[in-house]
Amino acid sequence: MSEAIGTREFAEKFGVTPATVSKWCREGKIPNCNQDGKGSPWHIPKDAVPPVGYKQRKK
Numbered sequence: 001m002s003e004a005i006g007t008r009e010f011a012e013k014f015g016v017t018p019a020t021v022s023k024w025c026r027e028g029k030i031p032n033c034n035q036d037g038k039g040s041p042w043h044i045p046k047d048a049v050p051p052v053g054y055k056q057r058k059k
Contacts, residue, residue, distance in 0.1 A: 005043075005045075010044050030044060031048065032044075032048065033048070
């Protein structure tokens with residue numbers, strides 16, 4: 001994998017919560033996410049996008 005970002009950075013970029021990003025990774029909705037081990041932070045490809053139909057959190 002090339003450069004990766006964490007759940008917090010991905011969440012801020014797309015206006016969702018880090019918990020939502022973690023759930024998407026667990027469910028395979030963001031391709032090529034991986035963890036070093038269970039409970040470790042997710043590594044998300046820098047060019048990844050949220051699943052189709054996601055809703056941005058209201059501010």
